[in-house]
Amino acid sequence: MLLQAVFLLLLHCLASTLGQYELCKSLVSTDEGSVWEQYACQPKQASMKDHMRIKVDPPGITCGNPPERFCTLENPYLCSDECDASNPDLAHPPQLMQDRERNGLLTYWQTVTWRRHPEPLLANITMSWNKSLELTDDIQITFEYGRPTIMIMDKSMDNGRSWQAYQYYADDCIDAFNMPPKRVRDLLPANITRVICTEEYSRWVGSKNEKNVKFEVRARFAVFAGSRLQNMDSLYTRMESMKGLRDFFTFTNLRLRLLRPALGGTYVQRDNLLKYFYAISNIEVPARCKCNLHASQCLLQEGNLQCQCEHNTTGQDCQRCRKGFKAKSWKAGSYLPTPNGTPNTCTIAGSSSGSNCECYGHSNRCSYIDYLNIVTCVSCKHNTRGQNCQHCRLGYFRNASAELDDEGVCIECNCNQMGSVHDRCNGTGFCQCKDGAAGAKCDDCLPGYYWKQGCYSNVCDEEMLLCQNGGTCYQNQKCICPPEFKGVLCQQPRCEAGKDCNAASSLHPPTATLLLCTLLAHLLAMLTPH
Numbered sequence: 001m002l003l004q005a006v007f008l009l010l011l012h013c014l015a016s017t018l019g020q021y022e023l024c025k026s027l028v029s030t031d032e033g034s035v036w037e038q039y040a041c042q043p044k045q046a047s048m049k050d051h052m053r054i055k056v057d058p059p060g061i062t063c064g065n066p067p068e069r070f071c072t073l074e075n076p077y078l079c080s081d082e083c084d085a086s087n088p089d090l091a092h093p094p095q096l097m098q099d100r101e102r103n104g105l106l107t108y109w110q111t112v113t114w115r116r117h118p119e120p121l122l123a124n125i126t127m128s129w130n131k132s133l134e135l136t137d138d139i140q141i142t143f144e145y146g147r148p149t150i151m152i153m154d155k156s157m158d159n160g161r162s163w164q165a166y167q168y169y170a171d172d173c174i175d176a177f178n179m180p181p182k183r184v185r186d187l188l189p190a191n192i193t194r195v196i197c198t199e200e201y202s203r204w205v206g207s208k209n210e211k212n213v214k215f216e217v218r219a220r221f222a223v224f225a226g227s228r229l230q231n232m233d234s235l236y237t238r239m240e241s242m243k244g245l246r247d248f249f250t251f252t253n254l255r256l257r258l259l260r261p262a263l264g265g266t267y268v269q270r271d272n273l274l275k276y277f278y279a280i281s282n283i284e285v286p287a288r289c290k291c292n293l294h295a296s297q298c299l300l301q302e303g304n305l306q307c308q309c310e311h312n313t314t315g316q317d318c319q320r321c322r323k324g325f326k327a328k329s330w331k332a333g334s335y336l337p338t339p340n341g342t343p344n345t346c347t348i349a350g351s352s353s354g355s356n357c358e359c360y361g362h363s364n365r366c367s368y369i370d371y372l373n374i375v376t377c378v379s380c381k382h383n384t385r386g387q388n389c390q391h392c393r394l395g396y397f398r399n400a401s402a403e404l405d406d407e408g409v410c411i412e413c414n415c416n417q418m419g420s421v422h423d424r425c426n427g428t429g430f431c432q433c434k435d436g437a438a439g440a441k442c443d444d445c446l447p448g449y450y451w452k453q454g455c456y457s458n459v460c461d462e463e464m465l466l467c468q469n470g471g472t473c474y475q476n477q478k479c480i481c482p483p484e485f486k487g488v489l490c491q492q493p494r495c496e497a498g499k500d501c502n503a504a505s506s507l508h509p510p511t512a513t514l515l516l517c518t519l520l521a522h523l524l525a526m527l528t529p530h
Contacts, residue, residue, distance in 0.1 A: 020232065020339050024296050024310040038311060040293040040333035040341025045136035048129065048285040049098045051305060055126045056094045056109070063112045064091050069274060070113050072145050073207060073264040076275045083110055097125070097280045106281055108144045114261065114276035117268060123278055125256040127285070128160060131305040132317050135249040137286035139215035144279040146207040146262025150176045153215055156253040163255065167215055168197035171204070176259075184219040189238070192220050193248040204265035211281075217249065236335035250290055293333025293341060294318035312346035320405055321346035321361070329361040330405070360405040362389035383410040395423045416443040418454040450476040459488060 024041035027034050056062060063070070064085030071079035084090040092110035101107055114121045139153075151169040156162060170176035182196035201213040218229065225235040239246050261276045268276070289298030291307035295318050298307050309318035311333070312325040321330045325346040334342040357366040359377040362384045366375050380389035383396045392398055392410035402409045415423050415431035419442030425431045433442035436455030445455040448464075458465055460473035467479035471490030474480050481490035 020236075021293065021335070021341060022296055024294075024343070038343040038345050040335060040343050041296040041310065042291060042293055043288045043296055043298040043307070045286055045288045048133060048287045049283055051300065052098060052127045052129055052283075052285065054094050054097060055128070057124050057126075058122070061111050061123045062092065062094060063110045063277070068113060068115075070110075070277060071272070071275045073262060073275050076264075076269075076272055079272075079274050092279070094125075097283050101281075106144070108279045108281035110144075110279040111258075111277045114268075114273045117270060117273050117276070120259065121261055121276065121278075123258040125258070125280070125283075126160070127254045127283070129252060129305065130159060132157070132250060132252055132290035133285075133287040134246070134290045135215075135217045135251070135285075135287050138217050138284075139254070139286075140282075140284040141213045141256065141280060142211050142282040143213065143262075144207070144211065144281050145277070146204065146264065147201060147211065147213055148258050148261055148278060149202050149204075149263055150260040151202070151213070152257040152259065154255040154257065155251040156255070157247070157251055160253045163253075165195050166254070167195060169199075169202050169213060170197060171199060171202040173197035173199055184216040187220070187223065189223055189242075192223050193244055204262060207262065217286075233338040236338055236341075240334055240336050254285070289317075291318045293335070294343070311343045312348075320403070324348060326358055326360060326405055329359075329364060357388065359389045360384075360409075361407075362405075382407045383412070395425075397425050397427055397429045414441055416441050419443055419445075452477070465489065 021040055021042045022044065023039055025036045025038050028037045062085070063083035067082060067084035067086070067090075069079050070081050070083060071077065072081075082090055083092055085093070092108060094109045096107040097109045099107055111121070111123050148169070149171045153166045153169070154163045155166045156164075168177050168179060173179045173181040177197050179197040181199045182194075183198060183200065184196070187194060187196075221229055221235055224238045225231045229235075258278050261278055263276070289295070289305055289307055291298060291309065292313070294311045294313040295307040295309050298305050300306075304316070306316055307318045309315070311318075312322050313330070314320060314322045319330070325348050327347045330346060331344040333344050336342065357375040357377055359366070359380070362380045362382050363377040365378040367378045368375050374387065376387045377389045380386070382389075383393045385391050385393050390404060395413050396410040397413060399406070399409050399411050411429065413423060413425035413429065413431055415425060416437075417423070419437035419439075420431040420433055422432065425440075430440050431442045433439075434455065436446055436449035436457060438444045438446045438455075445451050448458050448461070449455040450458055456477075458476040460467050460471075460479050461476050462473060465473075467473050467481070467490050469482065469485045469490045471479040471481045471485065479488065479490045481487070484494055486492050486494050
């Protein structure tokens, strides 16, 4: 008993020294013995530059291929420096933005010079992690030889499929982006997630005096937690109550769009364009893995960061319940009540006919049907149906790459109304097509058919249904016949056999000819003197 008490005391001491939300569970003593008590938890912050993958574009923007000379804004006419990708001592590749300088030797990535002015000197730097992360401190980019006068930082929350502006930087926000300049420290709790344009990091103060460009996170935290971040409970409470606040600090990718280099506080001097370029020596991204408050550790596995999930959750971000623990919908953990939060643990599922009905997260309610003696899910969401929301609604089919509890498990059939029999499809997404229609969605035609708000059999074509007697096939829909033939395939002469068509034509002139003759006769009568 004494040993157990000492062990429990040690655990509580450990919990108090680790800080908030760093333990997922703790062994506590109850009347029924020792049990694990579950808490909301999250990993410690780390320098994410060690795990980021950097891509620079457009191709050829990095200097050194071919080798070129450059100079600096401090010594604009001493252009003796050289960038040469084939020489390790003179090369400036992208990986030098995230290396750790050894022996005090400064290393940096560098672009080509602005030789093509007035064509803009543009460069994109994309940082990816293949993992959802949450910022915990200021992002800091260190520029050598001057900070850009115009730049945009973007973020993505879906691994680069879509992007949104995170912050604008310019020496003149109105001129560059038609936005009034703002400072983060002037923001209020109600607009703390506003995307702003700042002039604090773009004006020329000498490249050696000020090198850093920041995305300020601590200043935003301080609006709720105080200037020294001493009241983190208040921040965590806001994280739960203020819609979009946690998402604002969440990302999977970051991107820097460099739009105009440092100019040295003057206009572009066209007589020496070798002093204009971008150079970055370091990028710091302090963050933690986003684990939805279901993990206290995040480890590198098979080249990717992976949350070590607790609370019966699974997935790279602990974003779903483990198989067999889906008695209720998955929920992220909660920071409240502080200091331990609420874990929202996934619970074990019972059988489909028992009291704990499995709805795979697509329904929050169950109903008991007395005469069938079963429990069934009510109001299935995400286009599902069935006793356990395990089937797709009519007009949808199962997404083979998604698990049964995924919100995107059912995909709409999207059958073409003109070409399909109905709007339902089979289990692989193929619709039932009308005669002549083809394709998964019945929006194409089989050979021998043409499309005109549905598929119709060809009247003519260039292989089997040939227009005769010199006729030409128009879009497989009709034969355009020469004047002396008629019929669907121009197979009939306009004059019947045994008749003199030329004589008939002379006896029966066209109506237009008769009208013309009548008009000429009338005109002649008017002009003839009586």
